[in-house]
Amino acid sequence: MSELRFNPLLGEWVATATQRQDRTFLPPPGFCPLCPTKPGGFPTEVPESDYDIVAFENRFPSLKTVPEEPVIPPTELYAVRPSQGVCEVILYSPVHDTTLAAQPVEQLYKLVKVWRDRFTELGALDFVKYVFIFENKGEAVGVTLHHPHGQIYAYPFVPPKVEQESEQCLLHMQKTGRCLLCDIVAEEKRFGQRMVVENDSFAAYIPFFARYPYETHISAKRHLQALTDLTSEEERDLAAILKQVLAAFDKLFDVPFPYIMSLHQRPTDNNGDYDHYHFHIEFYPPMRTANKLKFLAGSEAGAGMFINDTLPETKAPELKKLIRPVEWKI
Amino acid sequence: MVKENNKPGERDTMRSRRILLKDGRYMIFYTFGNLSPEGSSTPSKPETDTPSLNAERKNV
Numbered sequence: 001m002s003e004l005r006f007n008p009l010l011g012e013w014v015a016t017a018t019q020r021q022d023r024t025f026l027p028p029p030g031f032c033p034l035c036p037t038k039p040g041g042f043p044t045e046v047p048e049s050d051y052d053i054v055a056f057e058n059r060f061p062s063l064k065t066v067p068e069e070p071v072i073p074p075t076e077l078y079a080v081r082p083s084q085g086v087c088e089v090i091l092y093s094p095v096h097d098t099t100l101a102a103q104p105v106e107q108l109y110k111l112v113k114v115w116r117d118r119f120t121e122l123g124a125l126d127f128v129k130y131v132f133i134f135e136n137k138g139e140a141v142g143v144t145l146h147h148p149h150g151q152i153y154a155y156p157f158v159p160p161k162v163e164q165e166s167e168q169c170l171l172h173m174q175k176t177g178r179c180l181l182c183d184i185v186a187e188e189k190r191f192g193q194r195m196v197v198e199n200d201s202f203a204a205y206i207p208f209f210a211r212y213p214y215e216t217h218i219s220a221k222r223h224l225q226a227l228t229d230l231t232s233e234e235e236r237d238l239a240a241i242l243k244q245v246l247a248a249f250d251k252l253f254d255v256p257f258p259y260i261m262s263l264h265q266r267p268t269d270n271n272g273d274y275d276h277y278h279f280h281i282e283f284y285p286p287m288r289t290a291n292k293l294k295f296l297a298g299s300e301a302g303a304g305m306f307i308n309d310t311l312p313e314t315k316a317p318e319l320k321k322l323i324r325p326v327e328w329k330i
Numbered sequence: 331m332v333k334e335n336n337k338p339g340e341r342d343t344m345r346s347r348r349i350l351l352k353d354g355r356y357m358i359f360y361t362f363g364n365l366s367p368e369g370s371s372t373p374s375k376p377e378t379d380t381p382s383l384n385a386e387r388k389n390v
Contacts, residue, residue, distance in 0.1 A: 045351075048359065056357035110362050113344050117360075124387040270388055 002062060003070035004156075006079035012160050015062045015083050023060040026144055033059075034147035036094050046091065052107070053114045054091040055152075061087035063153060084127050086154035088118065096147050099256055100135065101246035103148075105326050109239035115263070116227040116235075122154040123268030130155045130162060130267045138258025140286045140293055150261070158267045165264065166277050173276040181278030185219050194316040197244050197323045201230075201237035204245050206316040211306035213288045213315050214252070216245055219280040225266035226279055240326040245283070248322035253290040260284040 002017040024033050031042065036049030045059060057065075063085025070080045092100050092111060100108070115133050123131045135150035136143050158166070172180035188194055188205040196204040196216060204218045218241055224230065230238065249257035262282045266274035288294045288309060299305050347359045 046357070047349075047351075050361075051359040052362050053360040054357060055360070056351070057355035059353075059355070110344075110360070113362075114360050117344070117346065126388050268388075 001068055001071055002064065002083040003067075003072070004081045004083045006081075008077060008079075010160075013157060017060075017062040017083070019060055024145060026139075026146075032096050032145065032147050034089070034091055034145055034149060035096050046094075049094045051091075051094065052110050053093075055088050055114065055118055056091075058087035058089050058151070063087050063155065081156075084156050086122055086125070086128065086152070088122075088152040088154075090114065090118070090133075090150045090152065092148040092150065099137070099148050099246075099250070100150075101243075101250045101256070103243075105239050105243040105328055106330055108242050109236055112227065112230075112235045112238050112242075116230070118152055119227050119265065119268075122152065125154065127156050128154040129269035129271075130158045131265065132159065132162075133263040133265075135259075135261040137261070138256065138286075140258040141260050141284075143258075158269060162264060162267065166267070166274065169278065170276045179223050179276065179278050181219055181280055182223050185221060193313045196248070196316055196319045197241060199237045199241055201234040202241045204241055206312040206319070208312060210312045210315075211300075211308055212284050212286065212294055213308065213310040214249070214257075214283070214285040214319065215312075216249075216283045216285075216319065217280055218242065218245065218283075220278065224279055225274050225277050227263075227265060229279070236328075240328075242281075243326050244323050245319075247324060248319045249283075249285065251322040252318065253287065255290075258286055 001019065002015060004013045004015055006012070007014055027033065033045045035044050036046050037044045045056070046054060063083050065084070065086055067082035067084045069082060072080060074080045090111075092098075092103060092107070100111075103111075119131045119133070122128055132153045132155060133150065134153070169180045172178070172183070176183070184207065185203050185205075188207065189198070189203060191208075194205045194208065196206065198204065198221075201221055202218055203221055204216055206215055207217050218238075220230075220234070220238075222234070246257075249259065260283070262284070263279075264282060265279050266277045286293045286295075294309070299307055343362050345361045345363065347361075349357050349359070351357055
């Protein structure tokens, strides 16, 4: 069962989802539930293999299109509501032993188009206020299934991190008349040392304020708010820069580089104008060296203040030197 | 019958086919015939129809 409980201390919703305790956890080789079902094999969740990309409802969702009623009644202090929303899984490939980084750029281009399609469909639902596209990659960030996949959570509210970003962007626009992300991209390009790679439409950099050693942001150069604002050329450029950054990640320590990938787009709550907001992608890789992880410890988890043991000015050049040109076959 | 979508313009190359799983969840297969480097994607074929998410919609 699942429900949304409000935390009055932080002004945030927390989802309970007890059914997720039973979700498949690191199945043995040959028993991946996300691989296509093979003739005579055990029935997986995916009955066919003839696809480029698949999207489907998560078998163990935190949010449901038709949620059950909360198990506990609200009080004057504690609000509770049904956990209405949508949780989708996006399979990047029918092949098990691969990663998004290993896909040809054409596959990333297809993924950008699927992301756009899912954003449009899920964002149009009346109860959906925010469509969050993300990927958890690697056991270091809690992955339980290794088949290459991302996820989408369609929330019934604007999540706090995006809300905070939106507020900061609005304040900056009211103060300066300019977009905050446009200014950040301009500042990173001017300074240069934290830039990783750029093309006509996107810039990748480890920002001045990075909390993780290799926290890389990819921002649109044109002021736009969502994937649905991209031209076809910008979709290609997004696929290309994603390919370059992901491939560079894997070359850093010659391992499949774990990360959380987080797409930040405008809310879909029809709650006014989000022209002050700016589409970008954030990567949070937990590795700080080849054999050391960045943990969320006392200051990060208890106080919300991150401590970065490195300087973005020294980490960005490490990634930059691993960037390679993208080769399109189409 | 399966819901098939062809997007306008360049997105004509993207096709989606939606099926319903035994437990009631939907699954959408995306194929990109003209975009596949190998040109191996097969056209969508009709199967069991499932509606899009059954809920009121708004403009996005």
